[in-house]
Amino acid sequence: xxxxxxxxxxxxxxxxxxxxxxxxxxxxxxxxxxxxxxxxxxxxxxxxxxxxxxxxxxxxxxxxxxxxxxxxxxxxxxxxxxxxxxxxxxxxxxxxxxxxxxxxxxxxxxxxxxxxxxxxxxxxxxxxxxxxxxxxxxxxxxxxxxxxxxxxxxxxxxxxxxxxxxxxxxxxxxxxxxxxxxxxxxxxxxxxxxxxxxxxxxxxxxxxxxxxxxxxxxxxxxxxxxxxxxxxxxxxxxx
Numbered sequence: 001x002x003x004x005x006x007x008x009x010x011x012x013x014x015x016x017x018x019x020x021x022x023x024x025x026x027x028x029x030x031x032x033x034x035x036x037x038x039x040x041x042x043x044x045x046x047x048x049x050x051x052x053x054x055x056x057x058x059x060x061x062x063x064x065x066x067x068x069x070x071x072x073x074x075x076x077x078x079x080x081x082x083x084x085x086x087x088x089x090x091x092x093x094x095x096x097x098x099x100x101x102x103x104x105x106x107x108x109x110x111x112x113x114x115x116x117x118x119x120x121x122x123x124x125x126x127x128x129x130x131x132x133x134x135x136x137x138x139x140x141x142x143x144x145x146x147x148x149x150x151x152x153x154x155x156x157x158x159x160x161x162x163x164x165x166x167x168x169x170x171x172x173x174x175x176x177x178x179x180x181x182x183x184x185x186x187x188x189x190x191x192x193x194x195x196x197x198x199x200x201x202x203x204x205x206x207x208x209x210x211x212x213x214x215x216x217x218x219x220x221x222x223x224x225x226x227x228x229x230x231x232x233x234x235x236x237x238x239x
Contacts (some may be wrong), residue, residue, distance in 0.1 A: 002214050004111060004239040005041065005042065005043050005239065006041070006042045006065040006066055006232055006235035006236050006238070006239045007042065007043045007045050007062060007063065007064045007066075007235075007239075008037045008042040008043065008044055008045065008064060008065065008066045008067065008068060008129045008231065008232070008235060009046075009047045009061070009063075009064035009066070009067045009068070009103075010033055010034065010037065010044050010045065010046055010047060010067075010068045010070060010102050011029070011031055011047055011049065011069050011070050011096075011099075011100055011103065011120070011183075012027040012028060012029045012046050012047060012048050012049060012180055013028045013029065013069075013070075013072055013096070014026075014027060014048075014050075014093055014096050015098070015192060016051055016094055024072050026041035027045055027046065027049070027050070027090060028047035028219070029070060029078055030070070030239070031221070032220040032221055032223075033068060033070055033117075033220045034086065035220075035234070036083070036219070036220045036223070036228045037068065037223060037228060039136075039228070040225055040228035040229045040231070040232040041229075041232045042065075042066070042228075042231075042232045042235065043056065045063070045064060047060055047064075047067075047103065049095055049096045049098075049099035049100065050061040050095070050099075051099070052095070052098040052099040052102050052207055054102070054106070057099075057102050057103055057106050059108060060103075061103075061106055061110060061112060063109065064112070064239045065113070065235035065236070065238040066112060066113040066114065066115070066185075066211075066231050066232070066234065066235030066238075067079075067104075067107045067112060067113070067114045068114075068115045068116075068117065068231070069100055069114065069115070069116040069117065069119070069120025069121075069123050069124065069214075070117055070118075070119070070120055070220075071117050071118035071119045071120060071178075071218060072096070072118075072119045073091065073092065073093060073096075073119065074119075074181055075092070075097055075119060075122050075123060075126060075132060075181070076092035076094065076097050077132075077134065078201060079097060079101060079126040080125075080126045080130065080131035080132045080184070081180075082131070082132070089235070097123075100123045101123060101126060101127045102122075102127075104116070104124050105127045105128075106122055107169065107212075108127065108189075108206070108209065108212060111208075111209055111210045112235075112238065112239070113210055113211035113212070113229075113231050113234035113235045114209075114211065114212045114213075114231075115211075115213060115214075115215075115227055115228070115231045116212075116213070116214035116215070117215060117217075117218060117219065117220065117227075118178070118179055118215075118216055118217065118218055119179075120214060121183065121203075121204060121214025121215055121216050122181060122182070122183065122212050122214070124190070124204065124214040125183045125186060125187045125190060125204055125214065126187065127187065128186075128187025128188045128189055128190050129187045129188050130183060130184070130185050130186050130187030130188075130190065130204075131183075131184040131185045132182065132183060132184055133182050133183070133184045133200075134181060134182050134199070135180050135181065136179075136180050136182060136194070136200060137180070141198050141199075141200050142196075142197075142200075144196065144197040144198065145177045145178075145179050145180065145196070145200060145216075146177065146178055146179055146180045149178075151178070152176035152180075152193060152218060152221060153177055153178070154174055154175070154176055154177075155175065155177060155196055155197070156172055156173075156174055156175075156195065156196070156197055157172065157173050157174075157175050157194050157195065157196055157202045157203070157217075158171065158172055158195055158196075158197070159171055159172065159173065159193060159194045159203065160191075160192075160194065163191070163193035163194075163203075163205060163207075164193070164194045164205050164207070164211075164213060164230075165203045165205060165213065165215075166193070168226050168227065168230055169226065175202065175215075175216075175217035175219075176218055176221060176222050177196075177216065177217050177218070178218065179216060182200050182201050182202075182216055183201040183204055183214075183215070183216075184201075184219070186201075186204055187204075189206050189208060189209070190204045190205065190206055190212075190214075191204065191205055191206075191207055192204055193205050194215075200216075201216065202215065202217065203215055203216070203223070210234050210237070211227070211230065211231060211234035211235075213227065213230075215227060231236070
């Protein structure tokens, strides 16, 4: 009998797309995420954020063996108790935030392997009651995490001894970042296991889960297969 290939649910942007002749709202995911899941041995399945209620998310999770929360726009401050003006709030996607937070919570409850990337790491954190830093430079961090929009910046990250992140990468790794927010207080059940040299949180993980890890950088853009292979390996136990 052929082994079952793990199916990995991947979150999506909710954006307006332009196909020249046709234009309209769409659920989209950069192809780099899909390619990495396939290369790691999984089958990608896009999860559109159109249904945030528990029954719909439960039905989605019934059909996957792992989840990737992708990068994207800032997470709304309401999820981590930060007040926002009306104009600030207007820049967030409530539908996507609600869906992904609920998806992360249900994945955690079911112990379904979960990989959060950049925004996805932040979603994982707020889903467990953690908080976020609104803007790193304003909080006194360096600008190495986002020097120029549209360009990834390389910097070092130190990883905690004995952590899953250290087993994956060693004590130090070089990562590609593009973010101005980050984890502040870690959520329940999550541990900070990686920091940049300016002490900004770069990795969180749930040591009591089968696989729950958030990285603040973008492994899909550098074709870093390590976290995707680890996700697929963990998801294989459920396939």
